[in-house]
Amino acid sequence: MTMQRYAEALNSALREEMARDDTVWLFGEDVSTYGGVFKVSKGLRDEFGPERVLDTPISEQTLTAMAVTAAMTGTRPVLEIMYADFMPLTLDALVNQASIYEYIWADQVQMPFVLRTQGGGGAGAGAQHSKSLDVLVAHVPGIKVVAPATPADAKGLLKAAIRDPHPVVFLEHKLLYNSRDEVPDGDHLCEIGKARTAREGSDVSIFATSKMVHDALKAATELEADGISAEVIDLRTLRPLDNTAIVQSVKKTNHAVVVNEGWRFCGFGAELSATIMEQAFDDLDAPVERLGTFDMPIPYSEPLETSVLPDAEKIAAAARRALR
Amino acid sequence: MTMQRYAEALNSALREEMARDDTVWLFGEDVSTYGGVFKVSKGLRDEFGPERVLDTPISEQTLTAMAVTAAMTGTRPVLEIMYADFMPLTLDALVNQASIYEYIWADQVQMPFVLRTQGGGGAGAGAQHSKSLDVLVAHVPGIKVVAPATPADAKGLLKAAIRDPHPVVFLEHKLLYNSRDEVPDGDHLCEIGKARTAREGSDVSIFATSKMVHDALKAATELEADGISAEVIDLRTLRPLDNTAIVQSVKKTNHAVVVNEGWRFCGFGAELSATIMEQAFDDLDAPVERLGTFDMPIPYSEPLETSVLPDAEKIAAAARRALR
Amino acid sequence: MKNSPSLDDQLEMYRKMVLVRQLEESLGELHKQGKTRGPIHRCDGQEAVGVGATAMLSSDDYVTSTHRGHAHYVGKGLDIHKIVAEILGRETGYCKGRAGHMIVASAEHGLLGGNAIVGACIPAAVGMAQSLKLLKSDRVAMCVFGDGSAQTGICHESMNIAALWKLPVIFVLEHNEYGLTVHSDEQSAIKDLYKRAEAYGMPGKKVDGNDMLAVYESVATSVDRARRGEGPSLIEAKTYRRAGFSTSDMGGYQSEEKIALWEKKDPITIAVKKLKKLVEPTTLRDIEELAIQHVKDAVDQALADPYPTFEPHAASNPYRGVVL
Amino acid sequence: MKNSPSLDDQLEMYRKMVLVRQLEESLGELHKQGKTRGPIHRCDGQEAVGVGATAMLSSDDYVTSTHRGHAHYVGKGLDIHKIVAEILGRETGYCKGRAGHMIVASAEHGLLGGNAIVGACIPAAVGMAQSLKLLKSDRVAMCVFGDGSAQTGICHESMNIAALWKLPVIFVLEHNEYGLTVHSDEQSAIKDLYKRAEAYGMPGKKVDGNDMLAVYESVATSVDRARRGEGPSLIEAKTYRRAGFSTSDMGGYQSEEKIALWEKKDPITIAVKKLKKLVEPTTLRDIEELAIQHVKDAVDQALADPYPTFEPHAASNPYRGVVL
Ligand SMILES: Cc1ncc(C[n+]2csc(CCOP(=O)(O)OP(=O)(O)O)c2C)c(N)n1
Ligand SMILES: Cc1ncc(C[n+]2csc(CCOP(=O)(O)OP(=O)(O)O)c2C)c(N)n1
Ligand SMILES: [Mg+2]
Ligand SMILES: [Mg+2]
Numbered sequence A, B: 001m002t003m004q005r006y007a008e009a010l011n012s013a014l015r016e017e018m019a020r021d022d023t024v025w026l027f028g029e030d031v032s033t034y035g036g037v038f039k040v041s042k043g044l045r046d047e048f049g050p051e052r053v054l055d056t057p058i059s060e061q062t063l064t065a066m067a068v069t070a071a072m073t074g075t076r077p078v079l080e081i082m083y084a085d086f087m088p089l090t091l092d093a094l095v096n097q098a099s100i101y102e103y104i105w106a107d108q109v110q111m112p113f114v115l116r117t118q119g120g121g122g123a124g125a126g127a128q129h130s131k132s133l134d135v136l137v138a139h140v141p142g143i144k145v146v147a148p149a150t151p152a153d154a155k156g157l158l159k160a161a162i163r164d165p166h167p168v169v170f171l172e173h174k175l176l177y178n179s180r181d182e183v184p185d186g187d188h189l190c191e192i193g194k195a196r197t198a199r200e201g202s203d204v205s206i207f208a209t210s211k212m213v214h215d216a217l218k219a220a221t222e223l224e225a226d227g228i229s230a231e232v233i234d235l236r237t238l239r240p241l242d243n244t245a246i247v248q249s250v251k252k253t254n255h256a257v258v259v260n261e262g263w264r265f266c267g268f269g270a271e272l273s274a275t276i277m278e279q280a281f282d283d284l285d286a287p288v289e290r291l292g293t294f295d296m297p298i299p300y301s302e303p304l305e306t307s308v309l310p311d312a313e314k315i316a317a318a319a320r321r322a323l324r
Numbered sequence C, D: 001m002k003n004s005p006s007l008d009d010q011l012e013m014y015r016k017m018v019l020v021r022q023l024e025e026s027l028g029e030l031h032k033q034g035k036t037r038g039p040i041h042r043c044d045g046q047e048a049v050g051v052g053a054t055a056m057l058s059s060d061d062y063v064t065s066t067h068r069g070h071a072h073y074v075g076k077g078l079d080i081h082k083i084v085a086e087i088l089g090r091e092t093g094y095c096k097g098r099a100g101h102m103i104v105a106s107a108e109h110g111l112l113g114g115n116a117i118v119g120a121c122i123p124a125a126v127g128m129a130q131s132l133k134l135l136k137s138d139r140v141a142m143c144v145f146g147d148g149s150a151q152t153g154i155c156h157e158s159m160n161i162a163a164l165w166k167l168p169v170i171f172v173l174e175h176n177e178y179g180l181t182v183h184s185d186e187q188s189a190i191k192d193l194y195k196r197a198e199a200y201g202m203p204g205k206k207v208d209g210n211d212m213l214a215v216y217e218s219v220a221t222s223v224d225r226a227r228r229g230e231g232p233s234l235i236e237a238k239t240y241r242r243a244g245f246s247t248s249d250m251g252g253y254q255s256e257e258k259i260a261l262w263e264k265k266d267p268i269t270i271a272v273k274k275l276k277k278l279v280e281p282t283t284l285r286d287i288e289e290l291a292i293q294h295v296k297d298a299v300d301q302a303l304a305d306p307y308p309t310f311e312p313h314a315a316s317n318p319y320r321g322v323v324l
Helices: A006-020 A044-048 A060-071 A084-104 A134-138 A151-163 A211-225 A243-253 A268-283 A302-308 A312-323 B006-020 B044-048 B060-071 B084-104 B134-138 B151-163 B211-225 B243-253 B268-283 B302-308 B312-323 C007-032 C047-054 C070-075 C080-087 C121-134 C153-164 C193-200 C212-227 C256-264 C267-275 C281-304 D007-032 D047-054 D070-075 D080-087 D121-134 D153-164 D193-200 D212-227 D256-264 D267-275 D281-304
Strands: A002-005 A024-028 A053-055 A076-081 A114-119 A144-146 A168-173 A180-183 A196-199 A204-208 A230-234 A237-239 A256-263 A289-293 B002-005 B024-028 B053-055 B076-081 B114-119 B144-146 B168-173 B180-183 B196-199 B204-208 B230-234 B237-239 B256-263 B289-293 C062-064 C141-146 C169-175 C204-208 C233-238 D062-064 D141-146 D169-175 D204-208 D233-238
Touching: A002 A006, A002 A151, A006 A024, A006 A044, A006 A151, A006 A180, A024 A060, A044 A053, A060 A076, A060 A084, A060 C121, A060 C153, A076 A084, A084 A114, A084 A134, A084 B084, A114 A151, A134 A144, A134 A237, A134 A256, A134 A268, A144 A151, A151 A168, A151 A180, A196 A211, A204 A211, A204 A243, A204 A312, A211 A230, A211 A256, A211 A312, A230 A243, A243 A256, A243 A268, A256 A268, A256 A312, A268 A289, A268 B268, A289 A312, B002 B006, B002 B151, B006 B024, B006 B044, B006 B151, B006 B180, B024 B060, B044 B053, B060 B076, B060 B084, B060 D121, B060 D153, B076 B084, B084 B114, B084 B134, B114 B151, B134 B144, B134 B237, B134 B256, B134 B268, B144 B151, B151 B168, B151 B180, B196 B211, B204 B211, B204 B243, B204 B312, B211 B230, B211 B256, B211 B312, B230 B243, B243 B256, B243 B268, B256 B268, B256 B312, B268 B289, B289 B312, C007 C047, C007 C070, C007 C080, C007 C212, C007 C267, C007 C281, C047 C070, C047 C141, C047 C169, C047 C212, C047 C233, C047 C267, C062 C121, C070 C080, C080 C281, C121 C141, C121 C153, C121 C169, C153 C169, C153 C193, C153 D153, C169 C193, C169 C212, C193 C204, C193 C233, C193 D193, C204 C212, C212 C233, C212 C267, D007 D047, D007 D070, D007 D080, D007 D212, D007 D267, D007 D281, D047 D070, D047 D141, D047 D169, D047 D212, D047 D233, D047 D267, D062 D121, D070 D080, D080 D281, D121 D141, D121 D153, D121 D169, D153 D169, D153 D193, D169 D193, D169 D212, D193 D204, D193 D233, D204 D212, D212 D233, D212 D267
Parallel strands: A024 A053, A024 A076, A076 A114, A114 A168, A144 A168, A204 A230, A204 A256, A256 A289, B024 B053, B024 B076, B076 B114, B114 B168, B144 B168, B204 B230, B204 B256, B256 B289, C062 C141, C141 C169, C169 C233, C204 C233, D062 D141, D141 D169, D169 D233, D204 D233
Antiparallel strands: A002 A180, A144 A237, A196 A230, B002 B180, B144 B237, B196 B230
8 A cells, every 4th residue: 555645646557557557648738848747647658759748639528529539449548628527528429429339330330438527616616617527427328437535436437438448527626635545555456336435424325526525524433423334335336326335335324415517407316216215205204305506607716616616514414314 | 360380380480589579680601591401491581681691711719709709799590500419519608608698707798699400210311310309408507408399389389589688599409390289379379487288187197398298109009009108398598498287297197297399318307307316206106217219329320320329218217117 | 654553453443432432322222222321421433532542552551531432441442241231230241230330440441430420530641640659660551531621610610720730641632523412602601611721831732523533642641752751632522413423312412414424524434435445345344244243243232231239338338227 | 190109008017018928937836846736837938919909898708718818818908816815716806716727808808708719819809899889889809719720610600700700809810930849830831820801801900919119009900990890800919829739738839949049038028128219118017016915915815815715607507406
């Protein structure tokens, strides 16, 4: 085990995979000379050369479309889209291109590419640089969507994503890049599609992804003081969803809170909530509590931004409601 | 009352609103000289002139962005996007522009524009021309989303959408354009945000939008033969959702099926299902049954396409499961 | 002369043009008989572009195409029977009937593939070219796209990136004067789109799109350039869409005189006139008759072929754990 | 001379440049003191573009801007205190602190507005211009955007549409050699982006972006042209970004010599040199001192202003019927 920041763990994952497989290449705005605005690709240009680590013009739509076809013709692109807020620009290439070809072309092609981006609020980045928008890609068949909460998972999942023969959207969080934790040494891989129990508990299950896992853990600590034992499940993968882990936890606790940092209405939390209800209806003693960012633009000013985002306090309150 | 095709009802709505308010104008690919590929804007160029009915280059992204700012500067644009499959191209303008300004700019502007498009499968149009993608816009705060199922609602909702001071995405269905039904005479308006009971029933509630309302009605007829009384609620508006109507119906029937033509995973049905569970948990005797298009690209060949789309038979089966 | 096709090559191109012509006429016939599903986009009168532009490529060069791709398919060597079978949604088609008339692909021929999102084939070729460059291959990627597509944002982004990175791409702009029902004069203020090449720092040229030899020679020069690693070129082939946008086009917006004028400039007539100076008329007649028979047989066979049956597709994440 | 500013106008432009310079320096200072939130995009050294390009506009002409909009705001007449208050997230800001540093707008000044989606201000101006044309107004819409933005697809689509429809738009390209950390030479193969105007059939010209008079004269000619209904123009103003991308930029990729070179060409120095021939030095010194004091007062006041408190916003569809 080595202590690493989340950004460093991602950097190691990229480095290791680029060293292992010389068809892996990186591109995106500012990823090369500067090493990425969040420094995830730092040093890789020097190590692997400017042919394999490319700065690009500001052309998200085309870059994504290029990733799709580069992937079907012999290389493994890893594209960085600087903010998740720009995912709408990538969506035609995902929905109308990447999503369809493996099935529609009857398995004549595969598309091993990774689209990395980062989202989330809390940094005062304003309405155009703070959104999650994870559900926009999670809705698209044929695209896997992962969202690691810890440095270890960041590394293991990114390595798995790069090796995956199918398209993977890899969602990072701007407030996690500096978080430090232990990362297993060696060729550490995490299986895409498997949830992780971040904390065991028996009264209520809190399902979360990305930064919300940490808020859920804080909420669990808070709840413990009240004698409430909360289980925190880090889903890690949004698509395909680990139904088994979800049902297992709800069967144990009979109460569920789902928390996702995207907008609540038609957000990823709705899928979680519906899935729990469908698959564990008889085990539920209360309706699933669902939290998301308030259904409105994310404001800039700190007190306003704090009000609209889900956090530990709101999660704890939701858990109490679930148990009421 | 006059018998009108859905396309004609839309055409009347556009004509009446353009005559009533000369700041209303139409633009989009093929809407002017040809009158729209589905003939919704037929005759309007002749009547209102080419300045108010404009054919455009194939530039969906910019056209949508233009609608947003034209609407905040004194006119009321109605933009036609030929297929809902192209909505990803419109999404930056919706998510990062239209969605944010009223709130973020503290109500200095309003954006009365309508984005009309049509989606749905069943016409053999293939994976890039058959999708619904309604949830992609329904997720976005500040954008109303309506989806009429009948000619009367098509007319009444489109007129209301054009008069609405806020952005409205107006979802039509390619297989409904030729459907005929009675449309009230005179200045017929439908309130955005209100569901409609398409059929009363007491055993199970089926919630649907757009073409699925008709499939649900067929399913209800089928179920009736088995002595099952199904209520069909045409939601008409996806956002804002008519929670009152939903809860009212579930309180009566205690069983619910939600059916939406978009993909099932993270689809609009997930929101419906979660909402019902949250708001009527104690009234539910069984989990909400959720139907959508199978989570895969929509294939071209007829037997394949038929297999993946929801239809009356699948709805009836879901209702039976709900009642089991 | 360098970049002039041999006599055999010319005869093969002639044969392919006749194949395409016969294919288009047969498809038109099948449509009238109600034996096709969805619209068919015919390319009668434009055969010289697709056939002439692809004749110098080898099967491991890539071509990306549009909704109007029949001449590109045949030019790239695809089998007529498997094309027709795909268009008719049969199991024996290139994509087992899943893709349908607009998205046909054959990986073994490097045709990846038809694309019904206007403009999407442009970045697709750029992505492939980037892969080829990374693989240090001297293969090339070509996109053939319409005058309408040239107004899309991705066209700009793609040309900029391809020229900047000196990618082995050939941009073949098939200017047939229409984007659906809208004349090119109403899609752009400039007539000669090849001039835009300069805006990206790459060579641009114009060629008579109805003269297969002229197309061949112009494109071949650009292909050579690309193979030498000198970067992309834009070739604008001027032609005319005689057959209407698709079989569902109700017409009325193209002038009869213009169509008649272009009928006189028919690419097959032009080819025959030139070839008659080089071979006996019987040679051409034999080729023609065999080609016509070939298409007839292919169509008959395809009509007798079975439809596919539905199976979920793992990579595309079909319904899982859900009763269908 | 026609399109030359009067002496009073020149002095006012000078005053505004000093205001902007002082604003940038104060914001840099506040950032260092940890009193700002999120990055600040300074425009020191680029004042002549924003101020020179907007000086001939009236308040009901529209301007759309970028993440680096301070000179555009001040040029368009916005109040320094309300700008700073917005940047500091205070209730007294132009947008009550909701917009923050990148999306400031003032409807009464026609500044709609800053935009942190690269390129998005370009179609925004085109949409406004289309409204103005429909309203038969002789007002104009201007977008000021960067060299990086010029590579986006919407830039192409917007210029094509504006030129085709002869819309009253002025495209002011502020070429400061960088898009974030990437030099313009790595974003496009051509150096002079104004040449692209030809690709759309509109006039394009280049101007010394550090000379406020040159900018004014060039832009004023285009504004007149637009007011006469003769359509758009593209003006490329050559300048240089001395201050790094933003306050969070760690630098290291811009050469010291280049920065020093451009410091010699400082727009304020150039303006002073010219103005000294027309007025007493004390006049300039008075203007400067007053401007500096003005910014100091504005900053002090803003720092003392209250933060907003959160309220849901009806038009943006906040949580409804849900316990928060
Ligand atoms: C993004 C997108 N917008 C609109 C359409 C509808 N559409 C299909 S083909 C077409 C015209 C394309 O014109 P052009 O590129 O010149 O091709 P041509 O049909 O002339 O071969 C349009 C508007 C589409 N398929 N995709
Ligand atoms: C669509 C989009 N992509 C990327 C970014 C991140 N980004 C912000 S500013 C910038 C560079 C813009 O360069 P330019 O247009 O030249 O403006 P400048 O900063 O030089 O004023 C980038 C890449 C963004 N905000 N929006
Ligand atoms: Mg065309
Ligand atoms: Mg710049």
